[in-house]
Amino acid sequence: MMKRFVVALAVTLTCASASAESPADTVRIGVIGPFTGGSADFGIPMLNGVKLAVDEINSVGGYLGRKLELVIKDDRADPAAGRAAAEAMRSEHVVAAIAFCNTGVAMKSIDVFQTAKIPLIVPCATGTPITTTYPAKDSYIFRTSARDEIQAPFVVKDIVRRGWKRVAVLADRSGYGEAGLKDVKGALEKQGLTPAYVGRFDVGVKDLTAEMKEARAAAANVVFTYTVGPENAVVARAREQIKWKVPIVGPWTLSFPFFIDGAGSLAEGALMVQTFIAEPSNERRTSFLSSYSKTYKTPRIPVPMAAAQAYDSIYILTYALLGIRGGDFSGPAVKEALENIRRTYYGVVATYEKPFSAADKDAIDESMLVLGEVKKGQVTFAYPESARKNLLVQRKKAS
Template sequence: MGLGLAAQASAEQPVPIRIGVIGPFTGPSADFGVPMLNGVKMAVDEINAVGGYLGRSLELVIKDDQANPDIGRSQSQALVNEKVVATIGFCNTGVAMNSLAVFNDAKLPLIVPCATGSPLTSTYPPATSYVFRTSPKDSIQAPFVVDDLLARGWKRVAVLHDSTGYGEAGAKDVEKALAAKHLKPVYVGKFPLGVKDLTKELSEAKAAGADVIFSYTVGPENAVIARSRQAIGWKVPQVGAWTLSFPSFIEGAREASEGALMAQSFIAEPSNERRSSFLSNYARKFNTKRIPVPMAAAQAYDATYLLAHAMFNVPSGKLEGPFIKAALEQPKRPYYGVVTTYDKSFSENDKDALSPNMLVMGVVRNGQISFAYPEDAKRNLFVQRKQ
């Protein structure tokens, strides 16, 4: 009798809602993959603590893509096969690009909180795309950084980028941003991931008369650029997208990283109650004094809440891809997030949540990322909404 009642109680337990998470949780890109995962975990734990979705808990189905495009595609298909209602993920643009069709063909929403390659949200026509993003795409990061370096008087730009989908797309965005200012790079150099020395390329850039290096690659290779510049005794600034904030760059380049400038959507300072709560809760939950890549964690945390808000707006609890997609595109109310206040962050024609006004310039100072300009620190006290 007791066993029968226990079985009946077990049978009546609400079925969890499965949400996919995919990213590089091991390997060279784990420095921003793990914070992304932690941001999702923290949000899900908070949501479950207050009842989940109508009494049903959220259950994460976690897949490690190891920053490998082929593994990423097979793991994406596994998520579809395991009946997730949506997926949050990808840190590497090339890995994500190889998997987009898996989600779009299955009509399952994918929210990208890390990867920034511009093609991710333009591969499919907006109205039919299931790909959303809460990270700043490179086509807004590149012009933002170009505007800054020109304001500083640096006009002879050397572009160094890796041969991945991220590096190739990012370099095109830089060249396009320069062309809008009637400029061209004085030097463009390309290299494979894993390169250990770039003194030849840096020497060529120096000979071309460059006065600034715009690098488009991930952390370890950014460090190789900085060390190679140092090795030839060339004292020019290094600027770039958000990857210059990664520990693999700062720790790998050591003193050669000092002064590097990069675009940031979130700098880990408690400038308002929401950000203060996020930073303290993350530190307590994961027993750490600092987040290795704060942008990855904050953007993933916000992505999870945006998905949860959309699920609550699905009519009659129909947690199916097309209904969740429509709810993401037609939010009922703003979500007060960590990075920003998401007010109509997505629409049928716009799948990118962040706009250029949300970016600030970060700088490496004494091995930490801080605001490059005092006025940005003051402006950060006021949440910038999408324009």
């Protein structure tokens, strides 16, 4: 399938080149993420997904004969480093950037891209404010990950169906945890519920036994976590420490190695939001998983969603650039092209038919989400119907 897609892209590029002006040598794309440090377990898959897509596109001529060239900078999951990397993109002559896995880092940096009018596609970070800080029609901030505003209600609806209505929320004090807590409370309110307990903790905490005891004392029957790193495993260990058999649910971060490997058998049964589960459920996904495994010599992607969403981001950007005539790669021109992509991209995560518009900068909607569950140390589908749904790559619902 991948070969057929690359051939189709080559035909598209050839046809488009007939009306293009003579280009410069390369098209430069910025990439910023946590490639070292505590968030590298999903930063590296993000970068690998970007590189895999770029290599495929360059193998058929790049953009009208111009190779895609990556300008890569490591933010180490540090907001100050992320902002410095964003500032550096101003002088790198990038047409756009694929950047950020951490909400706190993104929120420290998005104003740089907005002010410089450099389109930014966020492939991993999910904090709702990332794409709501600026009015949509003026915003240069796009996203291909599922924002927490849709992740939280998706999980809440499921736990209500299961009869778990006394929800304890444990959220860290990072920008990610702060935004996620707000979205969980909003989702519960829409169901006529309020949290039975809310516990806050600092990133890096090693013991949450006291918070778990308080949640149990509040008669909670499910724990909803909102944190991104090893703290999820700390939650699971605290639950075991007090011998409390309560389910753990959360956003996509419960699919990370920090939780699954860190908690070991204690992670079993945890439920989380997913846009992409690494099972060869159809031809597109089989091809992507095979290419990733062969290229990076690994049987397992640590965080498959990060890789797949970043991979799709590069193709979406390329499709947008193909809609530009006259070689105008100015920020406003690329922004408009992203808002008016004319060709449907049959991606790994979803089928992207007009993924963005002047009024909507999020490519993923709730119809594309599935519920994942940890089983035998791997993330799989929580429901058989989700696996059946996954045979068809979902399209964004018309707004």
